[in-house]
Amino acid sequence: MRVDVILSPEEVVHHDLAGRVGVVIDVFRFTTTVLAALEAGIERFYPVGEVEEAWRLKASHPKLLLAGERNALKIPGFDFGNSPLEHHGRRYQGGELVFTTTNGTRAVRAAREAALVVLACLRSAPAAAAYLADLGQDVVLIPAGLEGRFSLEDTWCAGLIASLLPGAEYGDGAKAALALWAHLPREDLAQSAHGRRLQALGFSADLSYCLECGVSTGVVLWDPETGWGALGEEG
């Protein structure tokens, strides 16, 4: 089992994902929020890159719910923003989310060449690692980053997941992510560039929620063929 980490979202084009499992990580906040929404009862989600695409889908399927952010803020007219606390503790009777965010949904789309895509976050990192270990296929961890740049918290989470796949053959990116995870205390992630930006916008409660580690058993899967994602059967 080979495990690699693509440290920068711009690099995905230089890596061959075919036949491997892609794991997209957007701790602040997309993959955390999707997990919260699914655990609250949303049935499935459809990530899109652009706001216009979300509106187009809504026009032809009016029951769809729209979620997402631009500049971290809820998009006007959408049902939800990109905060996990909008969903945590609620209880939906199904529902389908169309989701568009600055970094996360684009990273999911960029991983479409993978055989299967897992969406992971700190809350689900051990559950995602157990799922990957069971699969036994080669894994490419893809930190979603921040507007095309490296993300400290996403890469730290990738290092954590890599550390939970012992015996794997680690690529250079995985070695760097493992070093970051081993070296930097989790609390320091709140002071990342993205963390500081969200705090300045008043999302400190979101940050605390996103930084909780291993509290969920949910594994979020996305199917590149249909474009839809949902909780895996284990979730």
Added chain:
Amino acid sequence: MRVDVILSPEEVVHHDLAGRVGVVIDVFRFTTTVLAALEAGIERFYPVGEVEEAWRLKASHPKLLLAGERNALKIPGFDFGNSPLEHHGRRYQGGELVFTTTNGTRAVRAAREAALVVLACLRSAPAAAAYLADLGQDVVLIPAGLEGRFSLEDTWCAGLIASLLPGAEYGDGAKAALALWAHLPREDLAQSAHGRRLQALGFSADLSYCLECGVSTGVVLWDPETGWGALGEEG
């Protein structure tokens, strides 16, 4: 003094280098080889991205010497390849090199928006750090990478240089590079993707030379305005 590291060469476009000192690092082997050539008496060098450009310059300035590689091998008809051992121990009476390599010369060109560009390698890392500390300006370290992908050895070297600039304010990329440097033994760099590729091609002696740390006092500078580089006065 702010210190950042751009972990992936594709990311340079997302960072503002204006008014900052760019430090390009290509341990295997461009920045190591340029240092060796200048220490052996070459007066200055001119990095270009493409082989055709090197030939064009040679046509109008026949005295220019051509150096560089494609797929790690010397380009047919060129005076030099990209091996530091071609120069180490020799004694030139001046000379001007036009240099084109797969990763390093492109990274130098990509750093052209910086106020000044330093070329660093493991052999000169402490000298480069001392030079940067004296300057006192904000620093962006740019590991050249490997065909658009993250490079373990270049990022490790960036972490080493960052560690020698204590008291600096470290960006997220610098924190990751520092963790890698602190966590991974230098000997392990020979087993990076690039290191293994060069060993397979018979360049093990080059690798040993490139992995020697802090044995040179030479600081290589490149002027984005003229396109020429040379040893700094300290060198």
